[in-house]
Amino acid sequence: MSQLNIIILAAGKGTRMHSSLPKVLHEVGAKPILGHVIDCAKALSPDKVIVVYGFGGEIVKNAFSQENITWVNQAEQLGTGHAVQQAVPYLEDNAKTLILLGDVPLVDVESCKNLVAQSTHQLVIQSFNKADPTGYGRIVRSPDGQVNAIVEHKDATDAQRNILEVNTGIMAMPNKYLKKWLSRLTNNNAQGEYYLTDIVSLAVAEGVSVSAEITKDEWSVTGINSKSDLVQIERVHQSKIAQNLLNLGVTLKDASRLDVRGNLTCGRDVEIDVNCVFEGNVILGDFVKIAANCVIKNAVIADGTKIAAFTHIDDTEIGQNSRIGPFARLRPGTTLAADTHIGNFVELKNAQVDIGSKVNHLSYIGDTTIGKHVNVGAGTITCNYDGANKFRTVIEDGAFIGSDSQLVAPVTIGKNATIAAGSTITKDAPADALTLCRAREQKSIVGWQRPVKIKK
Secondary structure, three states, X not given: OOXXXXXXXXXXXXXXXXXXXXXXXXXXXXXXXXXXXXXXXXXXXXXXXXXXXXXXXXXXXXXXXXXXXXXXXXXXXXXXXXXXXXXXXXXXXOEEEEXXXXXXXOOOHHHHHHHHHHXXXXXXXXXXXXXXXXXXXXXXXXXXXXXXXXXXXXXXXXXXXOOOEEEEEEEEEEHHHHHHHHHOOOOOOOOOOOOHHHXXXXXXXXXXXXXXXXXXXXXXXXXXXXXXXXXXXXXXXXXXXXXXXXXXXXXXOOOOOEEEEEEEEEOOOOEEOOOEEEEEEEEEOOOOEEOOOOEEEEEEEOOXXXXXXXXXXXXXXXXXXXXXXXXXXXXXXXXXXXXXXXEEXXXXXXXXXXXXXXXXXXXXXXXXXXXXXXXXXXXXXXXXXXXXOEOOEEEOOOOEEOOXXXXXXXXXXXXXXXXXXXXXXXXXXXXXXXXXXXXXXXXEEEOOOOOOOOOX
């Protein structure tokens, strides 16, 4: 198999974006536009990826510092042909080159593979039929269907402007041809630029075959030039994600009201209500249900768990058959075991909650380890910060924390201990005892028995 070089043209300023951020760094699905194109390139297993950059300079390079990319600066914006010329010193003589555009984030990997496969001895262009081709270069074919030229809109005749088949800018060819054609480009046109599309007429003149593959997926070849374009592409991107989830058996209450800004992996019989946002890497187990208006980031949610509406989850692991929300906030470092309940207006940060424990109402639990089958009453606060340092609270198995309690860390609540409502606990509370602290005193009643639930 011959070698493959990929050139990504990403030097444009994107004036119509009206932004100081380079166009290719604006995001689709929480990933830079250029990042999507680089991912497509890597999926083709190339020997070399060359990105021609310009506006934004080091900002663009730094955004992809972890990628194995050859960066080439186009200091002057003199056209697409000029941009590719900057990459010539890095092209391998015996390779093919695929040219991609840095502002086309939904570029299709399979279509690119097809172009590369057909380009061993010819120039292959990706084209599509545009209902309104204004502004696009037209594909000019001979009566037998062969491509004769690509004519830019400003240079086209009236007859040529009636052609609906247009150039996408994506093309593939052997480097032995590309290098020769690039050296012969001129800027004798209405724009005074070096057009990459002029290599078509040069190929025809040499008797090299030129073909155009028409794609039916216009979005896969659509570039972003404005914030309006960005919004449209974002919706198309999200629609593709939603359709894939539906194909895998996920139930979406409304596929048009879903945002995946990263990777979402779902088990069987998952249900997702409207207006949910998934960021980073999220894994949902079998039979997980996500209610409306939740934001979930970098989380693993195990089988059978139900997330109620308006819950925010960030960098958290949740065990099987748990119940979270509504209006709960789980912050980084939180781990919940199976059968836990975290209720409305409860915030957890760097907290570990063991099997069967409950924090159901209006509480802040930070830097805390909670054992098995603990009940934390409404309005409880673990006071983990003294103004300078963080300290940890430990609540052991079976403890019961009465409502409106403050546990001032560092403090340990013993196994099966009970904290009376309204207490401010500053010392360790012993196991199997009632501890209360009201007014100025704190005392423990050894042998006190917790009330037993009366069966009705």
